[in-house]
Amino acid sequence: MWFPFWRSRDRFSLDELRYLTDQIMKVQIVNDVNKDFVIEALRSIAELITYGDQHDTAxxxxxxxxQVMGEFVRILKISRTSIVSLQLLQTMSIMIQNLKSEHSIYYMFSNEHINYFITYSFDFRNEELLSFYISFLRAISGKLNKNTISVLVKTRNVRRFGARPVVDLEITAVSFHHHYLCSIKLSLSSSLLIILILYLPSPDDIVDFPLYVEAIRFAFHEEGMIRTAVRALTLNVYHVGDDCVNKYIANAPQTDYFLNLLKFFREHCIGLNELVSQASGSLGFESTSSILSAVDEIEDNLYYFSDVISAGIPDIGRLITDNILKLLVFPLLLPSLSIGVVNETKISAVTSLYLLCCILRIVKIKDLATSVAAAFFCPLETFMPSAEAKQNGYMSSCGPALDSQKDDNSNLSFECDSERLQASIPNLSSSSQTQSGKDVLWHDSNGSHLDLR
Structure with a gap:
């Protein structure tokens, strides 16, 4: 078996691919004895398929x-060494990244072989294996469009019908109004069958999306490169613009990802405040480096939020915007600017001002900016339940939260409900006053006011 593998042969030929495939099909178990041969064969197959995509469709x-993809799955099942699993992931990543034909990509993603690799229980204690796995997922996401994504999701309503014999090879995929009509010829024999698969998605049809679900499991991994790769993958999914996929992502339990992401971001903000407080006495090189690193992480998070919102999924955009206000701005940042803050505050005034500036500068959402502006002129209890009003150590002298409020002597009006905050500030100059001799900005609202530093 070993000698003929190294015999002289044109490296980039169909005969070479045929030989390698035959040898792979003969493998019954992968262990330390033959692992090197299997690894080299897998690597060579990836090179040949990439070469053929550019030079010869044969x-x-x-x-x-x-059905070499099926052989890859079989090799994974019979392998007893992680290095072969690693090579399989690398082989498929190389093929997916370099294939230019959408028909070829569509075939690679079909038949559930890719989903099998995505959901396989790899030993992720091996950091190198995890790195290759994440690269594999990201490579898949780079080839997503409205046609290819349809074969990676699992749906309830799939109908198969219309078989007839054909004599040549053809793969087609047509998308119209989110209905996918796909035809695949399964082999090259004279008894070929063309199977028509008609997907009729509805908002409830998608029951699983393994690529997305498995990727976000690593969204908060300690390794920054893995977090970055996962975010790039999710953005690729969001920008496909498939309504059915978007509805799946915007419903529970997938929305937990965004809530956890915002809580993760809030902890980074609190961590930045601690670094600034510790460095206030003596600012050295190490403390400066730590602060700059924390600032970069915070800004990266905000740019990611902005990119997600710009993908144009309304429910997700509202979820992120509302929870930035609910989890960070109202309970932590704005109260820190008040002269009534007590010692247990979690965020200092300086850090709060910096974070507010970053949020408004990077996440350029009109509703978000309007809500923050309105909060400067209205009691905070108006924007959140009274039970949350002292989360940052501040309790206004105002009464209970109001559902809606309007000052007859000003043009400021706003409405607040459990779903969304809307504020209108047509003329701030007529609704606010600056008292001379005092560093206080206030707005008279039924006897309540918010004093700012």
């Missing part, structure tokens, strides 16, 4: 005829 036709 290479990929042979790849489909022999």
């Amino acid at each position: 290479f990929f036709e042979f790849f489909m005829e022999k």
